[in-house]
Structures are given as C-alpha cells and as structure tokens.
Amino acid sequence: MGGFDFDTVIKRENTASVKWEQVKQVFGQEDVLPMWVADMDFNPPHQVAEAIRKRLDHEIFGYSFIPDSTGEAIQNWLRSRHGWEINPAWIAYCTGVVPAISTAIQAFTEPGDKVLLQSPVYHPFFHMVEKNGRVVANSPLILEDGRYEIDWEQFEARLKEGAKLYLNCNPHNPGGRVWEKDELVKMADLCAQYGCLFLSDEIHSDLVYKPYVHTPIASLGEKYRDMTITCIAPTKTFNLAGLKASAVIIPNPKLRKSFQDVQAVNGTAALNTFGIIGMEAAYRYGASWLEELLQYLAENIEVAAHFIKERLPVISDMKTEGTYLMWLDCRGFHLTEEELKERLWKKAKLGVEIGSKFGPGGEGFIRMNIACPRETLMDGLSRLEKAFS
Numbered sequence: 001m002g003g004f005d006f007d008t009v010i011k012r013e014n015t016a017s018v019k020w021e022q023v024k025q026v027f028g029q030e031d032v033l034p035m036w037v038a039d040m041d042f043n044p045p046h047q048v049a050e051a052i053r054k055r056l057d058h059e060i061f062g063y064s065f066i067p068d069s070t071g072e073a074i075q076n077w078l079r080s081r082h083g084w085e086i087n088p089a090w091i092a093y094c095t096g097v098v099p100a101i102s103t104a105i106q107a108f109t110e111p112g113d114k115v116l117l118q119s120p121v122y123h124p125f126f127h128m129v130e131k132n133g134r135v136v137a138n139s140p141l142i143l144e145d146g147r148y149e150i151d152w153e154q155f156e157a158r159l160k161e162g163a164k165l166y167l168n169c170n171p172h173n174p175g176g177r178v179w180e181k182d183e184l185v186k187m188a189d190l191c192a193q194y195g196c197l198f199l200s201d202e203i204h205s206d207l208v209y210k211p212y213v214h215t216p217i218a219s220l221g222e223k224y225r226d227m228t229i230t231c232i233a234p235t236k237t238f239n240l241a242g243l244k245a246s247a248v249i250i251p252n253p254k255l256r257k258s259f260q261d262v263q264a265v266n267g268t269a270a271l272n273t274f275g276i277i278g279m280e281a282a283y284r285y286g287a288s289w290l291e292e293l294l295q296y297l298a299e300n301i302e303v304a305a306h307f308i309k310e311r312l313p314v315i316s317d318m319k320t321e322g323t324y325l326m327w328l329d330c331r332g333f334h335l336t337e338e339e340l341k342e343r344l345w346k347k348a349k350l351g352v353e354i355g356s357k358f359g360p361g362g363e364g365f366i367r368m369n370i371a372c373p374r375e376t377l378m379d380g381l382s383r384l385e386k387a388f389s
C-alpha cells in the first residue's frame with residue numbers, strides 16, 4: 001500500500017454518526033456491526049480538514065458565497081477524471097444530491113406527472129417522486145448472469161405513457177453496474193424521442209473499478225448536454241456526507257434557470273461555509289488519495305467475493321463494477337424479509353440493508369457496505385457466515 005492508511009480502525013462513536021450511533025433505532029439492538037448507510041470508515045484526504053481548520057481559525061462564520069475557485073476545482077476534476085469539459089457557469093450548487101433530485105422534480109414536472117426510474121434502486125428516488133406528489137413509472141432492471149440489464153421494452157413503454165423526467169443512477173446503487181456508453185446513448189435517445197428529461201445521479205462516478213469506465217452522459221455531445229441534469233458530489237468519493245455539498249451541472253440555460261428558480265423560492269441555493277471549503281479542497285487535492293482508496297476498495301471487494309464463494313456458495317456472485325456497496329443475491333436461501341432480518345440483524349448482529357428497501361426486484365438481496373478497514377470487513381464476513389449457518 002502507498003502513503004495513505006486505510007487499515008487503521010477509527011472509532012466513530014460520539015460523533016453523532018448515523019451509521020454507527022443509530023444502529024439501535026435501525027436494527028433493534030446495540031452491538032450491531034454497521035455495514036449499511038453509504039459512508040466510509042476512513043479519513044478523507046488530509047487537505048480537507050486542513051482547509052476547514054484554516055477557515056475555522058477565523059471564527060466569524062457569516063454568510064458565504066461560492067467562489068469561482070470552487071467551480072474551477074470541479075471543472076478540472078471532471079476534465080481530468082472523466083474527460084468532460086464543463087463551463088463552471090453551468091453549475092447550480094445544492095446541499096446534497098437527494099435535495100437536488102427533489103428540486104429537479106419540482107422544476108421539471110407537475111404534480112401527477114410520471115417520473116421514470118429502474119428498480120431496484122436507491123430508495124430516496126421513490127420517496128422524492130412520491131413525496132412531491134408525482135407518480136413513479138418503474139421499468140425494473142433485468143438480472144442476467146449476475147448483471148443488471150435494461151428492459152428496453154418496458155423502458156420505452158414508460159416513456160410512451162408520458163414520463164417527463166428519468167432518474168438514472170450511474171453507477172447504479174445498489175446493483176453496482178457502471179452503465180456503458182451504448183446503453184446511456186440508447187436510453188437518452190429514447191428519452192429525447194418522447195420529450196423526457198434525463199437526470200443523471202453520478203454521485204458514485206469516481207468509485208469505478210478497472211476495466212470499467214464511467215461515462216457522463218452529458219459529455220457525449222450537444223444533444224445529450226441539452227437534455228440532462230447531472231448531479232455530482234464529493235460525498236461518496238471523499239467521504240464527506242456530513243458537509244452537505246453537491247454540484248448540479250445543467251448546461252442548458254433554460255433548464256438551469258428553472259432549477260435555480262425553484263431553489264430561489266425555497267431558499268436552498270446557499271451552501272454551508274465548511275461544505276464549500278471541504279468540497280473545493282477535496283476536488284483540488286484528492287486525486288492521489290482516491291487512487292489508493294480505489295485500490296483498497298477493489299481488494300476489499302475481492303476478499304469479500306472470495307470469502308463468499310468459498311464459505312457461502314449459495315450467495316450468487318454479482319460483479320461490483322462501481323460503488324463500495326456489494327449487492328448479494330441471497331435468494332437461494334429462500335428466506336422471507338423477516339427471516340433475513342432475524343438472521344442478519346439479530347442472530348449475527350450484522351447491520352446490512354435488506355434488498356426490498358430498494359423496490360421491486362430487491363427481494364431476497366442484501367446490500368453490504370465494504371468501505372471499511374480490512375479488519376472490520378473480516379468481522380462482517382464472519383458475521384455473514386454466522387447468519388446463514
């Protein structure tokens with residue numbers, strides 16, 4: 001391993017950590033090992049805390065604006081990591097990707113409109129549609145040889161039925177798929193044909209393992225640029241969820257104005273002082289840290305996949321192309337949702353997500369967050385074995 005330490009187990013108690021300190025509420029008991037909510041048990045690149053500490057020393061925390069340097073850091077990041085040339089003027093800032101999705105739903109659809117998604121998928125996609133009084137139009141993914149594929153007939157049918165906005169998750173949480181260029185183009189072409197806007201949630205886009213490559217749909221030419229809303233954030237990449245900062249890239253000025261008008265109405269365009277500083281430092285200085293993180297995560301995935309293959313062969317192998325979330329197909333055990341909870345949460349005290357939370361198609365799966373030191377991972381894997389023994 002290189003210069004960064006991902007092996008040391010860092011205690012996260014007494015930091016008001018959702019992942020570690022809300023296990024009692026979520027799993028019903030105290031001593032559960034949390035491998036659920038998507039944050040990592042690693043320190044971020046040290047430059048983040050250094051930049052925040054420097055600002056902290058000033059002690060006056062008045063209203064902050066987002067300086068040009070932040071947009072430039074994001075522009076450079078997207079160019080060097082993903083070959084996508086953006087203009088910083090295209091960025092609308094938001095306190096997270098979930099609030100950005102909600103804002104987009106309000107800006108680009110009317111109550112009662114249909115919003116297209118593909119289950120199983122990150123559960124707030126459903127909630128944001130429904131809580132905004134819109135209707136979920138679901139085109140479930142198809143599982144073929146442990147890999148999710150798009151059901152093109154269903155996808156087009158939902159568009160024909162009038163979906164106004166499509167929520168794409170790339171890379172896909174929880175399925176771990178990194179959508180290929182051809183798939184993205186075909187989806188976007190169909191959306192364009194039926195007048196549906198394309199929202200690309202790319203919050204996991206920096207967490208992609210070789211040989212897979214992330215393609216920002218908006219980087220593929222003017223047609224795609226003009227119909228897309230792309231959400232990125234330092235949240236997953238650099239483990240900064242608590243800083244609540246995201247960037248919503250909307251090249252089309254009309255769409256951007258609609259989005260920002262909703263933000264103005266709700267008073268949600270400003271970011272927290274530390275969110276701005278942390279986001280900029282991460283994108284500016286985090287590249288070498290990320291390279292090593294990706295190596296560590298890839299090894300964790302390999303270790304876990306090997307363990308499961310050897311000790312728990314009933315669980316089918318799903319390839320994790322991107323994200324640090326492993327989606328484990330436990331349908332071979334023929335257990336109900338309640339039985340899965342009983343075995344995993346109660347018997348083995350392993351805090352993993354039960355797949356049905358991610359909508360139709362998630363039943364019988366579990367989602368395990370492997371972004372932790374190897375020691376913690378091994379503890380989690382032996383609990384997994386215990387659950388099914």
Ligand SMILES: Cc1ncc(COP(=O)(O)O)c(C=O)c1O
Nearest residue numbers: 038096097098099122173203235
């Ligand atoms: C696909 C996806 N989008 C959004 C989020 C959360 O975004 P935020 O915390 O910025 O609202 C997550 C977190 O797990 C996610 O997996």
